[in-house]
Amino acid sequence: MEKKSKSDTADVLASQSDIPQHVAVIMDGNGRWAKSRGLPRIAGHRKGVERVRDLVTVCVEKGIKHLTLFAFSSENWRRPAQEVQLLMELFLSALENEIKKLHKNNVCFRVIGDITRFGEKLISRIRQAERLTQGNQALTLTIAANYGGRWDIAQACAQLARRALNGEIDPATITEASLEPFLSLADAPEPDLFIRTGGEQRISNFLLWQLAYTEMYFTPVLWPDFDRVQFEHALVSFAGRQRRFGLTGDQIEAARHA
Numbered sequence: 523m524e525k526k527s528k529s530d531t532a533d534v535l536a537s538q539s540d541i542p543q544h545v546a547v548i549m550d551g552n553g554r555w556a557k558s559r560g561l562p563r564i565a566g567h568r569k570g571v572e573r574v575r576d577l578v579t580v581c582v583e584k585g586i587k588h589l590t591l592f593a594f595s596s597e598n599w600r601r602p603a604q605e606v607q608l609l610m611e612l613f614l615s616a617l618e619n620e621i622k623k624l625h626k627n628n629v630c631f632r633v634i635g636d637i638t639r640f641g642e643k644l645i646s647r648i649r650q651a652e653r654l655t656q657g658n659q660a661l662t663l664t665i666a667a668n669y670g671g672r673w674d675i676a677q678a679c680a681q682l683a684r685r686a687l688n689g690e691i692d693p694a695t696i697t698e699a700s701l702e703p704f705l706s707l708a709d710a711p712e713p714d715l716f717i718r719t720g721g722e723q724r725i726s727n728f729l730l731w732q733l734a735y736t737e738m739y740f741t742p743v744l745w746p747d748f749d750r751v752q753f754e755h756a757l758v759s760f761a762g763r764q765r766r767f768g769l770t771g772d773q774i775e776a777a778r779h780a
């Protein structure tokens with residue numbers, strides 16, 4: 523298991539790299555993009571898929587190893603049934619159209635979230651795509667679908683509780699590190715950079731546990747307009763920050779020059 527927490531100064535220094543290892547994105551603003559053009563909301567979602575394609579390409583080019591995208595939240599079921607239906611169809615067709623190319627580009631594709639509520643065909647395509655690409659190394663592209671940060675923590679607690687009942691662990695010894703292996707992104711480092719497009723400055727129940735020390739970047743740019751240049755702006759902002767993880771700035775500087 524990869525070490526998750528920044529436990530010493532060396533870990534903190536390693537996290538000061540200009541290029542994030544893991545970028546997590548809330549792709550927001552598709553509906554407003556479409557509405558402002560007099561188009562149906564789904565037209566914005568379709569345009570949004572093109573931006574996903576671009577972002578994956580840029581991440582591979584730059585050596586970013588993990589990209590996690592919020593595609594559908596556990597709260598998005600509250601939307602009009604027709605929009606939900608069209609989003610599911612778009613997910614299926616995007617998967618069918620893109621998976622071969624992702625595989626060719628050495629991208630490992632994964633989905634996190636409770637996908638049991640999706641249609642049988644979509645579930646089986648997701649599993650196929652995960653199996654096909656599981657050995658790929660260039661980039662891990664994780665799609666959060668029917669995902670909620672609270673759901674993630676609760677399902678991890680349920681797994682831990684089951685082990686406690688079986689006598690495999692003693693509840694008195696449970697720490698943060700005991701929970702981490704059961705969280706959805708257990709095998710990835712915590713996100714270094716979080717991006718939310720569309721102007722809202724909130725987490726909307728995305729990765730609650732994993733964003734504890736992530737650098738946040740909010741932009742008013744709507745997701746269908748978030749192109750390579752916009753992503754570069756986010757990376758420049760990230761590179762200009764000093765991550766401290768509770769240390770002082772002087773401690774970081776001293777360690778850097780040691």
Ligand code: IPE
Nearest residue numbers: 549550551552553554555593
């Ligand atoms: C984000 O765009 C995509 C999903 C939630 C599926 P929105 O559909 O939320 O777009 P706005 O926020 O209404 O503009």
Ligand code: IPE
Nearest residue numbers: 548549550592593594595726
């Ligand atoms: C968050 O966007 C979820 C996704 C981008 C998939 P929302 O548009 O659903 O978030 P709220 O409702 O404005 O907080």
Ligand code: MG
Nearest residue numbers: 550551552720
């Ligand atoms: Mg929105």
